[in-house]
Amino acid sequence: MKLIVLPALVATLAFTSCADNANKKATTETTTASNMDSSAAMDAPIAETPAAPAPDSATMMKNWQEYMAPGDMHKMMESWSGKWTGDVIMWQAPGAPADTMKGTAVNKMTLGGRYMTSTHTSTMMGMPFEGHSTMGYDNAKKLFVNTWIDNAGTGIMYLEGPYDAATKTITLTGKCVDPSAGNGKEMTVRQVIKEIDPKHQVMEMYGPGPDGKEFKMMEVHSMRS
Numbered sequence: 001m002k003l004i005v006l007p008a009l010v011a012t013l014a015f016t017s018c019a020d021n022a023n024k025k026a027t028t029e030t031t032t033a034s035n036m037d038s039s040a041a042m043d044a045p046i047a048e049t050p051a052a053p054a055p056d057s058a059t060m061m062k063n064w065q066e067y068m069a070p071g072d073m074h075k076m077m078e079s080w081s082g083k084w085t086g087d088v089i090m091w092q093a094p095g096a097p098a099d100t101m102k103g104t105a106v107n108k109m110t111l112g113g114r115y116m117t118s119t120h121t122s123t124m125m126g127m128p129f130e131g132h133s134t135m136g137y138d139n140a141k142k143l144f145v146n147t148w149i150d151n152a153g154t155g156i157m158y159l160e161g162p163y164d165a166a167t168k169t170i171t172l173t174g175k176c177v178d179p180s181a182g183n184g185k186e187m188t189v190r191q192v193i194k195e196i197d198p199k200h201q202v203m204e205m206y207g208p209g210p211d212g213k214e215f216k217m218m219e220v221h222s223m224r225s
Contacts, residue, residue: 174189200223
């Protein structure tokens, strides 16, 4: 009996071993094939979205003419030409006492009525202050664009944003260097220009406070001289 049982047991073990090896081989082959398929899929070139066809020369010329032509927004800027005097209120931090000063701005249109350049003068911390801005309306973007430079820094601030006809308000956003950081770090700023009437405008400037939250840094009430 033992002689019969022992060969049977060996045969059973051998069969099980062979079946396991066969299963492992099949699994390995399946895994390898799957990996090869995945690798092939990864290596396959990614289909690119075809570029939009270039407009014909007549359309290109028309687009360019529309882009360069002064429109209603430029006429609105032109209505702001002349000398303005303003009361400037500044806050160094949220809740800090306000510093007040007087300022003047002279606006004039340039380059065929496409841009408004402004020269701002005032006194800041007992020293003469001068700044220059260039404002335009980008016909393609449908946004106002603005740059600012002054004698209190060496960088250029760029802002852009839409006009809300219902409230007669331009809201510009952009970035400028935070001089107090000392490492060229930029901060996000927001400027709101509201026309109260043809002879009165209010400008508000917002930026991050010590806690990183936005607060009002400046408010200027300008009256046409």
